[in-house]
């Protein structure tokens with residue numbers, strides 16, 4: 001496993017809302033399609049950066065309200081673990097505190113950043129999610145939390161995708177005009193399927209005895225919650 005010292009870290013949150021045997025008698029998970037910013041075009045839980053003066057718990061509740069329009073009572077909010085994301089040639093690691101909730105209040109709504117949607121557990125769109133999610137999300141869903149994971153990513157080479165504009169038939173005739181030329185070709189940078197980063201290594205401990213509270217700069221669990 002890759003192991004390198006972190007110079008600093010940012011504290012983030014990630015919330016998974018689960019509807020156990022809901023209306024359709026199937027277990028459902030609420031994911032949001034990220035419309036812009038970091039992790040754009042991927043499905044994910046709700047969350048973001050913890051603000052100064054806020055605990056991770058408070059930050060997670062705030063982001064859930066901002067991004068999905070719903071609230072969760074503190075007693076229904078359970079810490080599932082910490083995921084430490086490290087990126088090649090980037091000394092800043094992302095210490096992501098993951099929470100789960102089975103009850104919520106309010107009306108789920110879309111915002112500028114996220115489009116929420118329920119997914120059955122057997123229909124989770126892993127190929128349109130961060131690559132590490134297929135490793136730890138099943139554990140969260142199976143109750144194998146709390147967990148602690150370290151995930152290492154490399155930046156993917158962005159492929160150039162050629163978009164060919166539709167053929168414009170300038171002929172007034174009903175017959176296909178074979179002499180019609182194709183108009184300007186536009187070049188766009190394609191978004192790789194599971195985001196611009198590729199995971200190249202990971203380490204995951206699950207069913208821990210205690211709930212991780214903080215990660216040390218050597219990438220180990222610094223403390224557990226009381």
Ligand SMILES: Nc1nc2c([nH]c(=O)n2[C@H]2C[C@H](O)[C@@H](COP(=O)(O)OP(=O)(O)OP(=O)(O)O)O2)c(=O)[nH]1
Nearest residue numbers: 012013014037038044046047048049085130132133
């Ligand atoms: N599932 C999953 N989530 C991840 C991974 N990496 C990663 O940063 N995240 C989450 C943690 C945060 O919830 C979110 C990143 O936070 P963000 O940049 O959207 O934060 P924010 O909402 O404060 O951002 P902004 O308002 O400044 O745009 O993505 C990953 O590998 N898997």
